[in-house]
Amino acid sequence: MEEQFCIRQSEFVTSAGVEGRYPAPLPCEIAIVGKSNIGKSSLINRICGNQKLCRTSATPGKTRLVNFFLLNRAFYLVDLPGYGFAKASKAEQKSWGELLERYLSSGRVKHLLMLIDIRHEPTQDDLQMFRYLIYYGIPYTLVATKSDKIAKSKRKVDANLRAKQLGAPPFAIPFSSETGEGKTELTARIGQIVRDCTDIRKETTEE
Numbered sequence: 001m002e003e004q005f006c007i008r009q010s011e012f013v014t015s016a017g018v019e020g021r022y023p024a025p026l027p028c029e030i031a032i033v034g035k036s037n038i039g040k041s042s043l044i045n046r047i048c049g050n051q052k053l054c055r056t057s058a059t060p061g062k063t064r065l066v067n068f069f070l071l072n073r074a075f076y077l078v079d080l081p082g083y084g085f086a087k088a089s090k091a092e093q094k095s096w097g098e099l100l101e102r103y104l105s106s107g108r109v110k111h112l113l114m115l116i117d118i119r120h121e122p123t124q125d126d127l128q129m130f131r132y133l134i135y136y137g138i139p140y141t142l143v144a145t146k147s148d149k150i151a152k153s154k155r156k157v158d159a160n161l162r163a164k165q166l167g168a169p170p171f172a173i174p175f176s177s178e179t180g181e182g183k184t185e186l187t188a189r190i191g192q193i194v195r196d197c198t199d200i201r202k203e204t205t206e207e
């Protein structure tokens with residue numbers, strides 16, 4: 001039987017702004033997108049088992065950088081700046097767009113984890129983000145966050161409903177950084193992505 005994938009080790013590598021340098025690429029890089037305050041940083045901390053790895057915030061729109069974390073000394077997990085913070089100025093929104101576009105068009109990212117709120121219908125910004133990742137042709141997994149905020153019996157159904165409302169096939173992983181619900185499923189998914197990246201590399205380097 002195949003050994004179960006787990007995240008044993010995690011460290012912060014660097015942050016990059018609009019003109020900042022990205023670290024030397026690895027075969028696998030997974031990035032997290034979602035609106036501001038959706039739980040990106042909390043999710044990273046939860047799946048890495050380190051509450052202090054990534055700064056979380058009760059005030060939306062604080063992360064304005066692309067943050068790189070190295071996991072298992074093997075692949076990057078990238079925390080992208082959140083979108084849709086209502087109070088952001090036009091200039092801030094423009095700089096966010098540039099930051100994201102530069103990152104997504106760099107060709108580094110192999111897979112996106114897109115976070116959506118399990119409680120609410122996707123926002124216009126969510127829909128736009130989803131169109132954007134389809135446009136870029138980036139493989140993705142949808143994660144429905146804050147599942148602890150709704151009744152247990154509704155979680156699976158509502159997570160899938162949010163995916164459907166986004167225009168995606170009706171599947172999202174219900175996840176809670178508070179309780180750890182969905183951690184096993186999401187970690188297994190990440191393991192699969194990491195393996196796929198490495199396998200593809202093997203295939204292309206073999207004669």
Ligand SMILES: Nc1nc2c(ncn2[C@@H]2O[C@H](COP(=O)(O)OP(=O)(O)O)[C@@H](O)[C@H]2O)c(=O)[nH]1
Nearest residue numbers: 036037038039040041042056057146176177178
């Ligand atoms: N109840 C609950 N609160 C959460 C969850 N994930 C994040 N939060 C809270 O939502 C706020 C924003 O979280 P953060 O991880 O900083 O969001 P980010 O802006 O997407 O990085 C913080 O106050 C978190 O404590 C969750 O799964 N359940």
Ligand SMILES: [Mg+2]
Nearest residue numbers: 040041055063
């Ligand atoms: Mg954050």
